[in-house]
Amino acid sequence: MATSVVTPFKHADHDHGHCVDDALAQAERQCRQRGVRLTPIRRRVLELIWNGHAPVKAYDLLDRLRAERRSAAPPTVYRALDFLLEEGLIHRIESLNAYIGCGSPAHPHVGQFLICEQCHAVAELDDNDVHRVLSAKAGELGFLVSSQTIEINGLCPLCRDPSPGTATGSASG
């Protein structure tokens, strides 16, 4: 089985501070290695995105940025997002016009996303079987694949079958 889970669904009580710290540390390291600058704005936007495991919209980021930095404007956010996308630190969810942190920024890939319609949590896969099947089918029509947008909607394990005492309805932690 070639299933590679980049970011699984998290339990409601997982230590989310850890997720954020890891993601930021990894980003710092990677940017240093590549000789690109993770400026305060870019770092803060990444941190805001990692506040939860749900996709975040650009103008929500802008609102939160503005609360801290009077000068924040749409370009402020979109430039930071462009940088983070470029460096593979976040992904864009096309069907939501929203952005989410990447759990495995070091190696370049396109994500395959499982999006919970109820709590909005997102898990990320990078699955070779999926790539293979799609490339094969495309190949049958003579089509040469260069990139893929794969976004699956449905119910995450917690919302599908909530255990007693388990919180649902939020992906904020």
Next chain:
Amino acid sequence: MATSVVTPFKHADHDHGHCVDDALAQAERQCRQRGVRLTPIRRRVLELIWNGHAPVKAYDLLDRLRAERRSAAPPTVYRALDFLLEEGLIHRIESLNAYIGCGSPAHPHVGQFLICEQCHAVAELDDNDVHRVLSAKAGELGFLVSSQTIEINGLCPLCRDPSPGTATGSASG
């Protein structure tokens, strides 16, 4: 092989009038059967979308509608699009914010789209193997799939390997 091609890539010299006529006739029939109304506006929007095998943007439709009907406004177009989407007569391409005619509206399905980055032609698949693989992978994480957005970018056969004398660079016919 369970590959089902809903709409293949068309040769540049195919009889496109036929595509349009077929699509409209099928839409008329289907709407009559279901007891819903394919009004002149809705029919015209569908026809404009079927003008080519490339996705069309809402405001391009609006421009063309306005040339014929002074009163056309954004809601005019979006209401027609909502209706056509609802009836399965068109699909929305999330990664392009654009709409394309469905070649098989009779049976409900989500499409899998191959999008040519050069000529913008789009082919539509409805492939069970792809569904199966994705559902299986999702299932491994306890995720229950309800719908899928699958949009593959790359090069169509004609743009990938243009034969001498074969026109490329347009999906308008």
Next chain:
DNA sequence: TTCCCTGTGCAACACTATAACATGCGAGTG
């Protein structure tokens, strides 16, 4: 007739993203 339902007209607005040009600021160089 009156009522109701659906479709359309119309104005305004909300949300998403980019363009264009100005300013700041730090690193490297002479």
Next chain:
DNA sequence: CACTCGCATGTTATAGTGTTGCACAGGGAA
């Protein structure tokens, strides 16, 4: 030190995408 080059950010405006809310028109049913 001054200089300048390149990148990041500030600022204003605008483009592109989609929705809300209410008014009106027409046809079928009571």
